[in-house]
Amino acid sequence: MTCAFPNNGAVAEVLVVEDDAAVREGLQLALRRQGHVVHTAESGELGIEVLVRHRPDIVVLDLMLPGMDGFETCRRMRTAGPIPIIMLTARSDDFDVVAGLEAGADDYVAKPVEPRVLDARIRAVLRRAVNERPSESPQPEERHGDLVIDRAALEVTKRGAPVSLTPTELKLLLELSRTPGQVYSRQQILSAVWEHDYLGDSRLVDACVQRLRAKIEDVPARPEHVQTVRGFGYRFGRS
Amino acid sequence: MKQLRSWLAGLRFRLVAAFAAIMILGATTAAGVSYVNARTAILEGIQDQTMLKLRDQIAAYLPTLSLPPSQATLDAFAAALESSNAVVAYHGLRSGPGIDLDSVPPDLRQAVATSTNIQFQRVDAQGTPMFFVGVPVQTGTRDRLSGIEVYAMVSLSQQQTAIDELARQAWLYSALALPFAVAVALLAARQVLRPVRALNAAANQLGRGRLDVRLRATGSDELAQLVTTFNNTAAELERTVGTLRAMEADARRFVADVSHELRTPLAAMNAVTDVLDEDADQLPPDTAVAARLVSAETRRLTRLVQDLIEISRFDAGRAELRREELDVAAAVTESLAARGWEPGAELVAELPSGITARLDRRRLDIVVANLVGNALRHGAPPVEVALRKERGDVVLTVTDHGPGIPEEVLPRVFDRFAKADTARARSEGSGLGLSIARENARLHGGDIVAANTATGARFELRVPREAW
Numbered sequence: 043m044t045c046a047f048p049n050n051g052a053v054a055e056v057l058v059v060e061d062d063a064a065v066r067e068g069l070q071l072a073l074r075r076q077g078h079v080v081h082t083a084e085s086g087e088l089g090i091e092v093l094v095r096h097r098p099d100i101v102v103l104d105l106m107l108p109g110m111d112g113f114e115t116c117r118r119m120r121t122a123g124p125i126p127i128i129m130l131t132a133r134s135d136d137f138d139v140v141a142g143l144e145a146g147a148d149d150y151v152a153k154p155v156e157p158r159v160l161d162a163r164i165r166a167v168l169r170r171a172v173n174e175r176p177s178e179s180p181q182p183e184e185r186h187g188d189l190v191i192d193r194a195a196l197e198v199t200k201r202g203a204p205v206s207l208t209p210t211e212l213k214l215l216l217e218l219s220r221t222p223g224q225v226y227s228r229q230q231i232l233s234a235v236w237e238h239d240y241l242g243d244s245r246l247v248d249a250c251v252q253r254l255r256a257k258i259e260d261v262p263a264r265p266e267h268v269q270t271v272r273g274f275g276y277r278f279g280r281s
Numbered sequence: 282m283k284q285l286r287s288w289l290a291g292l293r294f295r296l297v298a299a300f301a302a303i304m305i306l307g308a309t310t311a312a313g314v315s316y317v318n319a320r321t322a323i324l325e326g327i328q329d330q331t332m333l334k335l336r337d338q339i340a341a342y343l344p345t346l347s348l349p350p351s352q353a354t355l356d357a358f359a360a361a362l363e364s365s366n367a368v369v370a371y372h373g374l375r376s377g378p379g380i381d382l383d384s385v386p387p388d389l390r391q392a393v394a395t396s397t398n399i400q401f402q403r404v405d406a407q408g409t410p411m412f413f414v415g416v417p418v419q420t421g422t423r424d425r426l427s428g429i430e431v432y433a434m435v436s437l438s439q440q441q442t443a444i445d446e447l448a449r450q451a452w453l454y455s456a457l458a459l460p461f462a463v464a465v466a467l468l469a470a471r472q473v474l475r476p477v478r479a480l481n482a483a484a485n486q487l488g489r490g491r492l493d494v495r496l497r498a499t500g501s502d503e504l505a506q507l508v509t510t511f512n513n514t515a516a517e518l519e520r521t522v523g524t525l526r527a528m529e530a531d532a533r534r535f536v537a538d539v540s541h542e543l544r545t546p547l548a549a550m551n552a553v554t555d556v557l558d559e560d561a562d563q564l565p566p567d568t569a570v571a572a573r574l575v576s577a578e579t580r581r582l583t584r585l586v587q588d589l590i591e592i593s594r595f596d597a598g599r600a601e602l603r604r605e606e607l608d609v610a611a612a613v614t615e616s617l618a619a620r621g622w623e624p625g626a627e628l629v630a631e632l633p634s635g636i637t638a639r640l641d642r643r644r645l646d647i648v649v650a651n652l653v654g655n656a657l658r659h660g661a662p663p664v665e666v667a668l669r670k671e672r673g674d675v676v677l678t679v680t681d682h683g684p685g686i687p688e689e690v691l692p693r694v695f696d697r698f699a700k701a702d703t704a705r706a707r708s709e710g711s712g713l714g715l716s717i718a719r720e721n722a723r724l725h726g727g728d729i730v731a732a733n734t735a736t737g738a739r740f741e742l743r744v745p746r747e748a749w
Contacts, residue, residue: 062545068552075556154548154583157555228605239619241643244605273606 054168055079055098059089059115060130061107065153069102072157078164086115093119100164104130105142113145120146124208126167130155143249148210149236150243166237170213184219186279189258189267191219200258210235211254214247218268218278227275251276292477296470297463304462305455312451320444324403324412324437331435332399332414338362339416339431348420348427350374358429367433385432389415393430403437410437476504480511492519537593543586550579581711588713592697595720602724604639609675610668612642616649617666627657631667638675638746644721648729649677651714652740656681660737670746674727677742685733694731695719718742 056078060066063084070080081096083089086107093101101119105112116127129147131138139150149163184191190199196212198205207215213235218226226234228244235250236242251270255262269277288294342361347354350371358369359376368385369376384406392400393415400415411434418429479496486494494515498508554576561569561576594600610632617623617630624630649666656664660681667678686694693699698712715729722729727744 062549064549065545065552068549071556072552075559154544154551154587157552239615241619241646243643244603 053077053079054100054164055081055096056164057081057083057089057092057096057098057101059083059086059101059107059112060104061085062104065104069155069157069160073102073161073164076157076161078161086110086112086118089115090118090122093122093125098125100167101125101127102130102160102164103127103147105138113141116142116145116147124206124211126170126209128160128163128167139243140245140249143245144252146253148208148250149246162237167209169237170209170235186219186222186267191215198258205257207254207257210250211257214250214254215258215268215278218276222279223277225271225274225277231275247276293467293470293474296473297466300466300469301459301462304458304465308455308458308462312455316444316448316451319447323440323443327435327437327440328401328412328414331412331433332401334364335362335367335414335416335431335433336399338364338367339418343418343420346418346420346427346429350429355429358431362431362433367431370430370432371428380432380434382432384434385413385415389413389432390430393417393432397426410441411435412437473504476508480508483511483515487515487518492522533593533596536589537597540586540589540593543582544590547579547583547586550575551583554579585711585713588711588717591717592713592720595717595724600720600724602644603641605642607638607640607642607645608634609636609638609640609645609677610634612640612645613649613666613668613677616646617653619646620650620654622653622657627662627664628653629663629665631665633668636668636670636675638744640675640725640744641721644724648718648721648742651718652677652679652729652742655679655714656683656738656740659683671743673745673747674743675746678739679742680734680739681737683737686731686738688733691731691733695729715740 056073058066058069058073058080060069060082061084066082066084070082073080081092081098083092087110089101089103092098103112103116103119107115110118112129116129119125119127127147129142129150131142131150131152142150148167151160151163184193188201192198193216198207198212198215214231217231217234228247229242231247232238232242232244236246238246251268252262255265255268258267259265267279269279271277338361342358346358350358352374355369355371355374355376356378359367359378362369363378366380368378368380368382370382375382386402386404389400389402392402394417397417397419400417402413402415404411404413414433414435416431418427418431420427420429476496483494483496492515495512496508498505498512557572557576561572564572611634613632614630617628622628653664653666656679660683663682665678665680667680669676669678690699695715697716699715715731719729722742722744725744727742729740729742732739732741
């Protein structure tokens with residue numbers, strides 16, 4: 043699915059955590075030119091402080107940081123709330139990507155960063171939270187076992203208790219649960235949720251599914267809601 | 282036939298042949314010598330017996346002999362010598378009993394007539410060996426010939442049979458020695474050739490790159506020395522190759538480190554190239570040119586560094602393959618579309634759908650982008666992209682209608698920074714595109730080959746459909 047928002051000046055407050063001054067300044071300049079409000083921090087510790095103080099909409103986080111590294115920073119920010127995080131991998135090495143995604147990042151961009159690519163990813167992440175069209179579901183509240191999904195209010199409750207989901211996790215759940223029982227390939231999910239082109243990294247999907255399961259399943263190892271279909275992809279509910 | 286010839290020329294055959302020849306020569310000589318000795322012994326035995334008997338009989342009769350003898354005397358003499366079947370002759374006379382005087386060889390008669398000693402001769406009469414003895418009879422005073430001659434004859438046919446048997450046995454034993462000789466020779470050849478064969482196998486392995494191969498040297502013969510020399514050579518080779526590899530690894534790590542170090546400043550510069558481009562219009566003309574130049578070259582440098590990092594990942598063996606089931610035609614179409622290469626006059630795509638394979642989507646994209654990009658840059662339109670299935674492989678060919686690749690460049694076209702046109706020192710690409718494309722193909726267990734067709738250059742990617 044494509045979003046009906048072109049680059050329409052939707053601005054966000056972005057926190058850039060990057061230790062290299064030149065890169066930090068360059069990114070700040072580029073993102074500001076795209077219309078965003080940019081806060082910067084040169085270490086993970088400072089990043090968390092800024093996060094608490096300014097409550098930005100999204101974090102752009104370098105993985106290679108002195109002191110507290112990017113993975114640890116990512117984990118701590120994640121526990122603080124459902125803030126979307128895009129990580130910058132200095133190496134697009136697979137180990138870094140996997141570790142970063144496991145630490146809770148929503149997406150990643152390999153350095154050297156193309157400002158346009160980063161901007162597009164930021165906007166895609168931010169759209170996730172607001173893009174659900176209420177007209178699609180006449181009845182806003184859907185019940186799937188112990189899970190209740192409110193598509194209008196963008197809220198999910200499990201046995202009556204609200205579940206805190208990041209925009210990406212929420213979007214993934216909304217997409218999968220739209221047609222329970224249907225199998226979605228990773229590529230379909232990537233283009234629907236991440237708005238990545240056909241070269242998107244399917245590990246984003248796997249990592250996000252893991253995080254989603256941890257929040258909505260009773261036993262994440264034996265999922266009832268988000269099920270793996272070996273060799274194809276994922277399916278919501280109903281086997 | 283060729284095999285037989287090589288076997289005949291082999292060391293083993295030569296060893297066996299030499300051994301057999303020596304054995305046979307030895308056996309034959311031994312058999313021959315013992316044959317001659319035995320023959321002599323047999324013949325001398327019968328001859329001596331015959332001669333002694335005749336001499337004793339003559340000596341016993343001699344006192345009663347009167348001279349000159351008459352026919353009756355001769356007959357009586359011969360009768361006394363009856364057991365020897367002898368004939369007695371005196372000038373023209375000859376005794377009635379006894380052998381036929383004409384059968385006595387003339388040589389013998391001549392010798393008896395002129396000698397005082399007993400004479401003998403062996404004659405082969407129609408295949409039957411005969412032994413003749415001639416005795417010039419002496420009477421009265423010593424050494425005075427009486428003119429009487431006694432001749433006796435013995436058939437040696439029995440002895441000849443015994444001798445023949447002897448010869449037959451000698452030949453038989455020699456012949457029996459032959460297989461024994463061959464067996465011993467084979468054994469010895471194996472003993473000698475086993476280390477030779479082990480050396481051959483080890484040298485073969487060494488040639489295939491197993492530099493840690495060593496042999497156990499046993500004993501202190503020449504072969505053991507050879508084995509020791511081989512081991513030393515292999516060790517030295519291993520050491521040298523190890524050093525070279527370490528140096529190469531160092532060089533590659535240096536490139537990787539440099540690339541990574543370059544990436545951070547480039548990341549900063551790359552972040553602001555858009556700003557430079559956007560604002561260039563508002564700058565004074567010279568500054569605008571400078572800004573655009575810096576921006577464009579920063580992007581190029583970024584591509585180069587990214588390619589270098591990609592290549593060093595292959596060199597370090599850290600390139601990871603993430604296979605997934607793909608419709609190859611769809612993936613190729615998407616790769617082309619993502620770069621704005623739409624089919625038309627410039628680009629002809631022949632991509633039948635339904636060909637699936639388990640490939641790494643991102644790496645296939647890199648290969649397609651590099652091959653098609655290369656054809657569009659260096660060849661002439663139309664560039665043809667064709668996909669086909671061939672047994673277990675997927676084959677993608679990219680053919681252009683340009684001048685083709687110069688023959689001298691063809692073998693190095695996949696080398697890093699290989700340039701078809703030395704005059705054009707700088708091209709749009711990083712100079713690593715084809716190397717990276719091929720590394721990606723090989724990571725899939727396939728390859729890319731380049732060739733010239735009648736109309737231009739052709740690159741052919743071939744990868745197995747299934748991972749194994």
